[in-house]
Amino acid sequence: MRPFFELLKKIIQTGVGKTRFLMAAVGLGIAMLLILIAIQAHSNFSQLLYSHKNQNETADFLVLNKTITNAMMGQSGKSMFSPEEIETIKKQPFVQAFGLVTSSQYKVVIQAPGELHFATDMFFEAVPDSFLDVKAEDWKWSNGDRTIPIILPNDFLNLYNFGFSLSQDLPQISQETVKALPLQVNISNNQVSEQYMGHIVGFSDRISSFLVPASFMAWANEKYGITAAPGTSRVIIKTPDPSNPDLVKFLADNGYTTNQDKLKFSKTRMIVQTIVSVVGFFGLILLFFALLVFSMFIQLVIASCKREIQLLVILGTAPRQLQRYLLRQFVPLYIIIGVLSLILVTGLQYWAATALAQHQMEVSTLPGVPVLAGIALVLGLVYIVNVLTVRKYVNNI
Amino acid sequence: MQIQLNHLMPIPLQDKLRQRTSDIWNQDVTFQPGNFVKIKAPSGTGKTTLIHYLYHIRYDYTGKVQVNGQPWQAYNKNEIAIMRQQQISIIFQDLRLFEQLSARENITLKRVMEPKPYYPPEKIDEMAARLNVSHVLEQSGKTLSYGERQRIAIIRALVQPFQWLLMDEPFSHLDEENTQRAAALIADECRARNAGFILTDLDNDQHFPYDVHYHL
Incomplete structure (x- = not known):
């Protein structure tokens, strides 16, 4: 050739x-x-x-809630997730684990002991234990216990230490001290009021709320609940990759919001x-x-x-x-x-x-x-x- | 390889040819393998047209040209190419050399077109010597005279294997002596292959011991 x-x-x-x-x-x-x-x-x-x-452990926990718009104000029902919506969220491929955030249906007042003169109205929320990384021995409550383990948001302590205490001439408190403080927790409904001991067992960046064990929450809602159990307005999911564009799109499409910082990536x-x-x-x-x-x-x-x-x-x-x-x-x-x-x-x-x-x-x-x-x-x-x-x-x- | 004509009629010459008798046009003709065939034809009776039909480079006819029992149209382009490399060779009246190639390259082109050449390269010099064109082998096709071109075209047709050689006035530009030499070479090469040829010309001639004569 x-x-x-x-x-x-x-x-x-x-x-x-x-x-x-x-x-x-x-x-x-x-x-x-x-x-x-x-x-x-x-x-x-x-x-x-x-x-x-x-x-570096990219799996992350996101608390989802609906965006509150002006049109929804005053109608708390509209911020609830319907069972269908919850099913849809559970089914998404990027949801590794799913839990409901249960809120308290009773009034809570917390008082600091002694000279601190600190008392505040409060609320509790609970998530399934698997969404928390606190040691199991600290984080349990069984029927009859008078001491309630509590997890505070990190932000809350920061707000107090660097915002509130300075302006009110109050002492700043370290995490260790907070954990050592015996708090007095008043739980009440319109008929009864009872006192418990609150014990701060940890601080969380993950969930911005005042958390108590799910077992306590169930029991207390049963005992002190004023209203019929309301729906769920916050849910928590575990996702392997919070930067997943599918996740972000899903949230935007359904009008849900979460901690935007985590989605920034x-x-x-x-x-x-x-x-x-x-x-x-x-x-x-x-x-x-x-x-x-x-x-x-x-x-x-x-x-x-x-x-x-x-x-x-x-x-x-x-x-x-x-x-x-x-x-x-x-x-x-x-x-x-x-x-x-x-x-x-x-x-x-x-x-x-x-x-x-x-x-x-x-x-x-x-x-x-x-x-x-x-x-x-x-x-x-x-x-x-x-x-x-x-x-x-x-x-x- | 058998070539058969069935009522072959060139469409452009139809009217003219119907008014005269012909041994070829509108007849059933079979060319027997190995025969030396002479077709004598006056000008304008479709001599070149016939050669082109036989070689399948013109298609404006009615009737059939059958090759090995099949009309030309039944073969695809690659099959036809293989037949032109191995079974059927041609000397055109208008010679058709590549002007950008030398005489030797024009011949070599045909020799090496087949992956396994029929003849070694030395055969070109041998044939050129027999036809008195050794001295022009390295010249460009452009500078050759018609007589030289014709002899190069003859050699080109003979360096490939074939069973049929088609020739259209192959000696038109040659003097008597060179015609004799060329005819002798062609006859030798045809016999070496047991091949036949179909030669068209204007007049009678004694260049070959023809087996069959036709009048176009």
């Missing part, structure tokens, strides 16, 4: 519009690079999010994903145009050698031979472009991995399988388009 192709080289001039061809090649190179960068950026990002090396993630998608999209557009120019170039070559190709066919050259010859003129260039893009992406990835390592973020130093698959896919596409174009125009001669 070789000597025949040597002669074909003299007959079929592929030199026409060489600049155009080279520019299309450069376009293909850039397109390939953009696509590969998009693929690699995407896999880097997932590595940062999900790989074990980078995992999701925004960054969406922005990065958008940028990556845009880069990939431009890569695809560019690829499309490169393919178009290649096809036109092949068409031009064949058209400009139409008489020669006709004579070759008359003399007995098989269209198959012509196709093979023409493809052999173009394909090596595509392979070179593929290899160059791979080298460039490898360099970029190495640089990115080094730069990220300085911030304790680990990504692999070499491009992964998706990049190789991307190269194979793009080259495969280019090859198929070329084969189809060559076949079409050679057969039309």
Whole structure:
């Protein structure tokens, strides 16, 4: 086949519009690079999010409630979750565990002992124990116990220490002291009032509420409950990844809110994903145009050698031979472009991995399988388009 | 390889040809393999047209040209190409050399078109020597005289395997001596392959020991 192709080289001039061809090649190179960068950026990002090396306990607990709007004010029923809504939340793929937040249906007043002169109206809430990370021996209540374990929100102590106490000339209190304080808890309804001891066993960032054990809550609601059990207005979920855009979208779609801080990363993630998608999209557009120019170039070559190709066919050259010859003129260039893009992406990835390592973020130093698959896919596409174009125009001669 | 004509009629010449008798047009003709066939034809009776029909590069006819029992139309382009590389060769009246190639390259093109060449490259020099064109082998096709081109076209047709050789006024540009040499070479090559040929010309001639004569 070789000597025949040597002669074909003299007959079929592929030199026409060489600049155009080279520019299309450069376009293909850039397109390939953009696509590969998009693929690699995407896999880097997932590595940062999900790989074990980078995992700092991303599972998180979110308390969900409905957004209170002006239209809902005064109608507490509207902020309740209906059983159907609760079922829907439970079914979401990003919900690992689900619990109801039960609120107290009685009045609570807490008094600090002795000289502190501190008394406040309060409320309690309870969540299933599995949503808390307090030691089990501290966090239990059984029927007849006069001491109620309580978990305070961290924010509450901060508000007192840095807001209230300074302005009122009261002493600031440490967490240890608070835990040591015997609090007097008055629980009442319209008929009876009883006293219990409150014992602060911990502080929580996770749930911004005054928590008591679920067992106590059930018992006390039964005993002191004024109203019939109201619905649930807050629920708690455990999710592996609070930045999951699906979660954020679900909340927004249903008008639920939660601690926005925990969702903030999701925004960054969406922005990065958008940028990556845009880069990939431009890569695809560019690829499309490169393919178009290649096809036109092949068409031009064949058209400009139409008489020669006709004579070759008359003399007995098989269209198959012509196709093979023409493809052999173009394909090596595509392979070179593929290899160059791979080298460039490898360099970029190495640089990115080094730069990220300085911030304790680990990504692999070499491009992964998706990049190789991307190269194979793009080259495969280019090859198929070329084969189809060559076949079409050679057969039309 | 058998070539058969069934009521073959060129559409453009239809009216003219119906007014005269012909051994070929609108007849059933079978060319027996290995026969040396001479078709004598006055100008304008479709000599070149017939050769082009037989080689399947013109299709404006009624009737059939059957090759190995099948009409040409039954073969696809790749099959036809293989037949042109291995079973049927041609010398065009208008020669059809590539001007951008040298004489040797024009011949080599046909020799190496098949992945396994029929003849080694030295055969070109041997044939060129027999036809007195050794000195022009390296010249570009553009600079050759008609006589030289014709001899190069003859050599090109002979470096491939074939069972039929089609020739359209193959000696029109050659003097008597060169015609004798070319005819001898063609006859030798046909015998070496047990191949036949179909030659069209204007006049009677004694260049070959023809087996069959037709009047177009």
